[in-house]
Amino acid sequence: MENQENLNNENPSNRGKIIPVNIEEQMKTSYIDYSMSVIVGRALPDVRDGFKPVHRRVLFAMNELSMTFNKPYKKSARVVGEVLGKYHPHGDASVYDTMVRMAQDWAMRYTLIDGQGNFGSQDGDPPAAMRYTEVRMQRIAEAMLADIEKETVDFQLNFDDSLQEPTVLPTRIPQLLVNGSSGIAVGMATNMMPHNLGEVVDGCIAYIQNKEITIEELTGFVKGPDFPTGGIIYGFEGIRSALHTGRGRVVLRGKTNIETDSKGKEKIVITEVPYQVNRDTLTQKIGDLINEKLIDGVTDVNNESNNKEGTRIVVELRRDAVAQVVINQLYKLTELQTSYGINNVALVKGRPRILNLKDLIVEFIEFRHEVVVRRTQYELRKAKERAHILEGYIIALDNLDAVIALIRNSSTPAIAQDGLMTQFGMSEIQAKAVLELRLQRLTGMEIDKIREEHAEILKLIAHLEEILNNEGMRYQIITDELIEVKAKFADERKTEITYLDDEIRMLDLIEEEDVVVTISHLGYIKRTSADEYRQQRRGGRGSKGSTTRNEDFIEHLFVASTHHTLLIFTEKGRCYWLNVYQIPEADKTGKGRAIQNVIQLPPDDKVRAIIDIKNLEDEEYVKNNYIVLCTKKGIIKKTALEDFSRPRQTGVNAINVLEGDQLLEAKLTNGNCEIMLAVKSGRAIRFPEEKVRPTGRGAIGVAGIEVDDEKDEVVGMVCVTKEDNIRTVLVVSEKGYGKRTPVDEYRITNRGGKGVKTINVTDKTGSLVGLLDVSEKEDLMITCVSGITIRMSVASISEQGRATQGVKLIRVDEGDEIAAITKMDEKEEEEPTEEGEAPEQQQNETENNETPGVE
Structure with a gap:
């Protein structure tokens, strides 16, 4: 400092030219200036048009070159040179990289540039050099530049003060929400995800209609990010956080x-x-x-x-x-699973701000309102200027001879102009316009056109003034333009959103309907709308219910609601949980998907029984109900439903199955039922549920029915309430014979006995294959090994004694046999079978109502 003072004293001319400063303050000031330059001029997008300066300059330069969607392509190098030379004094690579990204449909949700040539690939291949590729604007980009010539936005001088460039584009597209943005500034960064245009437009319109709308209500329109490469968003909580606060985390799966x-x-x-x-x-x-x-x-x-x-x-x-x-x-x-941090930082009036969903929509709509006002003011000014000139024409036309004489007698145009202004009260602008009027405009037809145009201009002026005086009209214009944008450019969502179990009730998003669930012998599962299965008369031919391989057939077929949960029991005694809506959907003839891909079922295990549970979260329900299990060797076991109310992905042990035995059936009971078991040889037993005491999941169970023969086995189990007198027991044999018998015909005995005859088994009927408890208000659905399925009313099946063989329910082809039977609620009126096949009901009644001996 002393040396500096001595220098100033020795040379007085140096005084005032060198100013000593504190280096800390200088560094602080310089760094702040640098950081703000990066924040405002490079890294962060403007909340109004969603662009950083380089994107804005590329599109503006292309617009100035008239590179619209319907014009020929031009070399990318031509555009890069235009942008560098006029607006963006940085490296050519930065401009070309920006152009390339705006043309890549896997990088931008809605591409803004139409590229021709090699613009890279999703596999990481680089684009060709800019001398090889060609570009022009996409139609959607033109909507972002619409009305820019109508003084809708402010312009500023370019880097050398030789040209004007826009500070923002008057976009009709909510670009920042639609395409997102990412950038690293100094001390801050932004990472905004793309969204679906249709959803964002709906959210904007909802805000216009209700300015007090909450963010939660807006999320009903803007569901969440919508990525150009699709994928599945895993979990909604991160999206919710980002939409509400501007910060969040999205987990995306392929x-x-x-x-x-x-x-x-x-x-x-x-x-x-x-x-x-x-x-x-x-x-x-x-x-x-x-x-x-x-x-x-x-x-x-x-x-x-x-x-x-x-x-x-x-x-x-x-x-x-x-x-x-x-x-x-x-x-x-x-x-294949990646997470993205959302950080919605954008420039609002030149300052960086973190913005939630509503903030982004509000800022865009306010900007659109400003654009509409400025556009209307410009159009009004131009209309008034045109009206002023037309009024001068009309004055001249009304005094045509005098005006012509004045002009002919004037030695110079200036004298003629002064004469028009003095004699006819014209303004300087009007006088100049009249002097420049072409003689052809003086024909009768042209004179009428001038008067018509003046009348139209006056109407336009009144309309534009009404817009400026009526805020409701301005917002209606914004709404109409948004609807037009949606109609032109919106598309379906590409990214699905999967809600986690602890975030939201998935059932609230699933339409409740009855579906038919089928599981084939080889383990293929699917669900089909119950309405696809129409009712037929007893004895009909049936229709194709599923397409299976030669060695496959439908083994389980039942009806459930999409809001229910299935407990799936396997032959090894394991229990798995599966929501009905998670079962792959397929049409009636579809094959379905391997069940191992739906639940974690080992390859050497197989599904044997399914129980449909309405609500596992209902504590009172699960405490007062039980699961009754039986095996092919006649073992029976009862366990509280509460033991199965906590789902595990890997399943749990439901019963300890002994070697050589298999789990056959599982039923839901209320603890006060009567249990019936039937065996293949045609015997059945009935005993109270109280005879089976509840045990834990790992227990073995007790004897339910005696199975002596090695070839004999249990084929079915039903549980009926003691108070239910209208239900009957339906039995079906493998050759398609069946009948209904009142429950009371089966006397109550102790468990573990031989039981009584339930059907007369002959070569004609084949062995017993199924046992159901039914009422006349239900339908029966029968599926054969070949895949043929028939649906009939239970009421059409006659009641007969225990020892009869029953009537023919379905015509079974040679070598075919019944694979599964199930019941469902009756919903449709009876109708004839397809392809003109008569049910031959009378013949079947006569032929099949045989009643051979009794027990």
């Missing part, structure tokens, strides 16, 4: 399908990967995990993706592998 080839070998096909995930990198990662044996059950992985068919990454499985287990491993160990 979409997978399980395919089975002609040899029965399964493979996992990844059809959608998470946003910004490189497909080649993902494939390489899966291959590395296979080599390191961190993923078990996979033999090969290959990226078969292409531009025509889209994403297809095939993961080949070993025959003993469980596909769902492998998928869970892929989610855990690879980018």
Whole structure:
């Protein structure tokens, strides 16, 4: 400091030119200036149009070059040069990279640039150099520049003060919400996810109609992010946080399908990967995990993706592998499941702010309102200027001879102009316009056009003034333009949202309806709307109920609501839980999906019984109900439903099954029922439920019916209440014979006995295959091994004694037999069978009502 003072004293001319400053203050000031320059001029988008300066400049330059969607393409290098030379004095790579991204349909939810040539790929391939590619604007980008010539936005000088550039684009598209944005500034960053245009427009219109709308109500319109590459958002809580606060975390999963080839070998096909995930990198990662044996059950992985068919990454499985287990491993160990941090930071009036969903919509609508006002003011000014000129024309036309004489007698245009202004009261503008008027406008037809145009202009002026004086009209214009945008550019959601169990009741999102659930012998499960199965008369031919392989047939068929939960019991005595809505949906003839891909069922186990539970969360219900299980060897066991009320993904032991035995059936009871068991040879037993005391899940059980013959086994179990007198017992044999018998015809005995005859088994009827408790208000659905299914009214099946063989319920082809029977509520009127097949009811009644001997 002393040296500085001496220098100033020695040379007085240096005084005032060198100012000593504190270096800490200088660094602080310089750093703040730098950071604000990066924040405002580079890294953060403007909340109004959703663009950073480089995006805005690229689109503005293309607009100035008239590169609209219906014009020829131009070289990318031409556009880059225009942007660099006029508006964006930075590296050409930054501008070209911006253009490339705006043309990539896997990077932008709605692309703004139409690119021709190699613009890279989702596999990480780089784009071609800008001298090879060509571009023009997409139609949606033009909607972002509409009315820019009508003084709707402010302009500023470019970097060398030689040109004007817009500070913001007058976009009709809520670009920031629709395409999102990401950027790293100094001391802050932004990471905004893309959303569906149709949903965002609906949210904007909802806000216009109700300015007090809550964020929760807005989420009914804007469901959450919608990524260009699709995928499945796993969990809603992160989305909810982002929509409410501007910060959150989204977990995104790729979409997978399980395919089975002609040899029965399964493979996992990844059809959608998470946003910004490189497909080649993902494939390489899966291959590395296979080599390191961190993923078990996979033999090969290959990226078969292409531009025509889209994403297809095939993961080949070993025959003993469980596909769902492998998928869970892929989610855990690879980018097939990826998380994104949401940080909605944008510039609001030049200052960075964290914005929630409503903030973003409010800022956009306020900006659109400003654009509409400024556009209307511009159009009004132009209309008034035109009206002023037309009024000058009309004055001249009304005094045409005098005006012509004045002009002919004037030596110069200036004198003629002064004369018009003095004699006819015209303004300077009007006088100039009259002097420039072409002689052809003086014809009669042209004179009428001038008067018509003046009348139209006056109407337009009145309309524009009404808009400026009526806020409701302005918001209606905004609404109409948004509706037009939605009609032109909106599409369906690409990304699904899956709610976690602890976040929301999934049942609130599922339409409740009855569905027919089928499980085949080889373990394929599906659900089909019950309305697809129409009713037929007894003795009909039936219709094709499922397409199965030759060695497969429908083994379980029952009706359940989509809001219910299934308890699935296997032959080894395990219990699994499955929500009905989670069962893959297929049409009546569809094959379904392997059940091992729906629940974690081991390959050597098999489904034997299913119980439909309305609500496992109802404590009173689960405490007062029981599960009764029986095995093929006649063992029976009762366990409280409460023991099965806490679902586990891997299942639990329901009964300890002895070697050589298998679980056959499971029923839900209220503790006050009567149990009936029937065996293949045609015997049945009836005893009170109290005879079976409740035991834990791991117990073995007690004897229910005596099974002596090694070839004999239990084929069915029913549980009826003591008070239910209208129900009857239905038995069906493997050759399609059946009958109903009143419950009271079966005397009550102790459990463990031989029972009494329930059907007369002959070669004609075949062995007993099923036992149901039914009422006349229900329908019966019968499925054969071949897949043929028939639905008939229970009331059409006659009641007969225990020892009869019954009537023919369905015509069974040679070599075919009954595979499953189930009951369902009657909903349809009876109608004839298809293809003109008469039910031949009278013949069946005569032929089949045989009553051979009694017990």
